[in-house]
Amino acid sequence: MRFRLFLNLAFMLPLIGTAHAAQNRIDTIRPDAPELAKHGDHGVGRLTLELTNPDQIDILNVGDTGDLPIYDRRLTVEVYYPAQRNAAPTPMATFLRDGETEVVLHGISAAGAEPDRTGAPYPLVLVSHGYPGNRFLMSHLAENLASKGYVTVSIDHTDSTYRDKAAFGSTLVNRPLDQIFVLDELERLSTEAGGPLNGLVDTERTGLIGYSMGGYGALIAAGAGVTDVAVDYDWGAPGTTLARHLAGSDSHEALVDDRLAAIVAIGPWGRERDFWNADGMAGLRVPTLFVAGSEDDISGYEGGIRRLWEEGTGADRHLLTFVSANHNAAAPIPAPAESYFFSETLGWSPFEHYADAVWDSVRMNNILQHFTTAFMDLHIKGDTDKAAYLDLVPKAEDGVHAVSEDGFPTDSHTYWAGFADRTAKGLRFETLSKDQNAK
Structure with missing residues (x-):
């Protein structure tokens, strides 16, 4: 009996795997998704670029002599347009978290599709994954924004992907440098005669979306500098290589780019490890949407992400909280079917890397798509009508849904803009203006 069961399972598993693989969709919009989550009017094209940042410090090979070896740093990016x-x-x-299992994702983008140049040039949004991650981890959001008239560029950060994960020090130093370098490269490529992106990209008002270590990098790129404590960690970046991002330093100031008009920092890491303090965070100078799970045990919530939001007094900022969610709140794509199985390489199921124990991933993706659209449209496109989607009762459950018989809001209606009745539960959205401290 046991032998027969084993044979049946052995026969069925490949079929189950095939069926599930066909369901690796990143473009699902649930019926209860908030209003701005839906895809825009554009089709979405996709292309892969190989970029090289010359003469960078080779962090992985910095020794004890004080010498700083130099190399050409190569980055792969996925452009959605x-x-x-x-x-x-x-x-x-792409690959799973184990760096070995190949998976196929299905969305709305078409490789090499003819660009829609009728609205060009389009504003740029950069997308920066965690440690480890890859350029497809937030592809649901990259495609979604491209359909709404953005060129979104998702970066494979060398030494920080599933396939090449290396010493953490490289990520600490290189993450914001990669982000600004890719911004520079997209500006160059947008003026390259005969190139695929010629005339397609406007970098003058650029958005930056970072998850976990991507959020760490985004804060640095937007003006927040790290602490002396962070520079001196013996387990961090070797020598004093992180000092180039030290708050108040000339090198950090030179990195901050006026083309950045808005950043979204999802689960940004480092506050509970003293990489940040109030003085360094006060240097934040770009409107910021912080996104967090209230039970984040990687970046921390009360003493981590929420504290960063409170201390970033140099900028207008919001905090979107998924109550009871952990570190995977909103950013990752839905767990691919192949991730459900135990990985010998990891010693655990890669599913844990993508999913949350409380929240549905598609639900969180849709909410992030909604708020990111409102935030980017307001600060990058200057669409002031989107401000209403960010002016909310802080605790969603406190909102009152009151509409007339013909469906129009009454004077007592305070429910979250863009959310149908009963669909904003479990969320908080809080706002602090520049120079305003949390109460």
């Missing part, structure tokens, strides 16, 4: 709507979507091949 507004395209003609007639191109059929093509799948995206």
Whole structure:
């Protein structure tokens, strides 16, 4: 009996795997998704670029002599852009968290599709993954924004991907440098005659979205500097290589880029490890949307992400909280079917890297798409109508849903803009203006 059961399972598992693989969709919009989560009017094209940042410090090979070896740092990026709507979507091949298992993702983008140049140039949004991650981890959001008239560029951060994860010090030093370098490269490519991005990208008002260590990098790029404590950690960046991002230093000031108009920092790391303090965070000078799970045990919540939001007094900022969610709140794509199985390489199921124990991933993705759209449209496109989606009763459950018989809000209606009745539960949205401290 046991032998027969084993044979049946052995026969069925490949079929189950095939069926589930076909369901690795990153573009699902649930019926209860908030209003701005839906895709925009553009088709979405996609292309892969290989970029090289010359003469960078080779952090992995810094020794005890004080010498700083130099190398050319290579980065792979995925560019999602507004395209003609007639191109059929093509799948995206990538890897799981174990760095070995190949998976195929299905969305709305078409590789090599003809750009829609009628609205060009389009504003730029950079997307920066965690440690480890890869350029497809937030592809749900990259595609979504591209359909709404943005060129979104998602970065594979060398030494920080599933395939090449290396010493943490490289991520600590290189993350904001990668982000600004890619911004510079997109500006160059947008003026390159005959190139695929010529005339397609406007970098003058750029957005930056970072998850975990991507959020750490985004804060540095937006003006917040790290502490002396962070520079001196023997387990961090070697020597004093992190000092270039020290709060108040000339090197950090030179990195901060006026083209950044808005950042979204999802689960940004480091406050509970004293990489940040109030003085360094006060240097934040770009409007920021912080996103967090209230039970984040990687970056921390009360003493971590929430504290960063409170201390970033140099900028207008919001904090979107998924109550009871952990570190995977909103950013990762839904767990691919292949991640459900135990990984010998990791010693655990890769599913844990993508999913949350309380919240549905698609639900969180849709909420993030909604708020990121409102935030970027307001600060990058200057669409002031989107401000209403960010002016909310802090605790969603305190909002009152009151509409007339013909469906229009009454004077007592305070429910969250863009959310249908009963669909904003479990969320908090709080706002602090520049120079305003939390009460």
